[in-house]
Amino acid sequence: MGSKNIDRRTFVEAMGALGALTVAGATLGTQPTAAVAAESAFPAPAKGKPVEASVDPKTGEVAVNEDVVVRYSGCVGCYCSCGNRVKLDRETGSVLGVGGNPYNPADAYPFLDFEAPLTEAYQSLSYANGKGNLLRGTVCGRGNGTLDGYTQPDRITAPLKRAGKRGEGKWKAIGWDQLIKEVTEGGKLFADIGEDRDIMGFKALHDTETPLNPDEPSLGPVSNQLVMLGSRSDGRGNFSSRFASTFGTINAYGHASS
Incomplete structure (x- = not known):
């Protein structure tokens, strides 16, 4: 004292x-x-x-x-x-x-x-x-x-879309409406940076009837091309696993299961 x-x-x-x-x-x-x-x-x-x-x-x-x-x-x-x-x-x-x-x-x-x-x-x-x-x-x-x-000033608060080559580390912020539309519809999503590749959206992938590869039936349907990777047990894991099951893909992995 x-x-x-x-x-x-x-x-x-x-x-x-x-x-x-x-x-x-x-x-x-x-x-x-x-x-x-x-x-x-x-x-x-x-x-x-x-x-x-x-x-x-x-x-x-x-x-x-x-x-x-x-x-x-x-x-x-x-x-x-x-x-x-x-x-x-x-x-x-x-x-x-x-x-x-x-x-x-x-x-x-x-x-x-x-x-x-x-x-x-x-x-x-x-x-x-x-x-x-x-x-x-x-x-x-x-x-x-x-x-x-x-x-944290670098905290991500908006969806980010690749704005350069893969691995280049260039990104740009987009709106949620644009994110939902592009992920759902697909298409030439990177035409603005010179890429001509068509990317399948959720609508095209949501096919549980057509084989992913007719010569390899064990791969399952087209919908198995959707991979759900990572989540946690505070509600998000339940949501993502339910979404994957409803969508028709078996490729759903928890945060630690890899």
């Missing part, structure tokens, strides 16, 4: 105020300072992002900042099915921060009952009202890295 003495009550109340700071979005590693005194009001952060709420360290009363939207969701950084807690700026919709979800068993123990009100979630992330900060929801570095992924 340094050279200065501090009595037990002052220390406990200062830690309570620090717990309120944690909910407000202050860094989890922040240490109590002279500004966090036992009798001080909840301090506004001097820097950083907008606070989402304040929790009175004595009564547990929650005051929510309506300019910040909090959504409890699930992390898809890996396959562990952890929860996450995303803070958004109401005006711009931009992500302010990502943290753990106190309702999720993978994030907190003991975890909150799913029916517990959101006020209890705020309290559980602080030292307020006897909570003791035992329920602080946490996520790993990959989960916390969601914010970096979201703000």
Whole structure:
């Protein structure tokens, strides 16, 4: 504690105020300072992002900042099915921060009952009202890295179409309507860069009667030329496997099965 003495009550109340700071979005590693005194009001952060709420360290009363939207969701950084807690700026919709979800068993123990009100979630992330900060929801570095992924300047946010030779690494963004039309209809899709090759679209490939190669019947129908490769078990895998089965191709492979 340094050279200065501090009595037990002052220390406990200062830690309570620090717990309120944690909910407000202050860094989890922040240490109590002279500004966090036992009798001080909840301090506004001097820097950083907008606070989402304040929790009175004595009564547990929650005051929510309506300019910040909090959504409890699930992390898809890996396959562990952890929860996450995303803070958004109401005006711009931009992500302010990502943290753990106190309702999720993978994030907190003991975890909150799913029916517990959101006020209890705020309290559980602080030292307020006897909570003791035992329920602080946490996520790993990959989960916390969601914010970096979201703000990554090279993040792909639109369909990309090849704009050069294969392997040349040249791409251009196209609209979703164009993507759907070209993938469905097919044709000379790269005529603009000098390629004269006809590419089959989904409509032409959706043929479960005509053999792909009459001399090799084991290859199955034309529809087997569609290959579904890669997905994950958070719903996308179920969608892609159902699509492949309905389309009529046996060539559907999961993310790890290759």
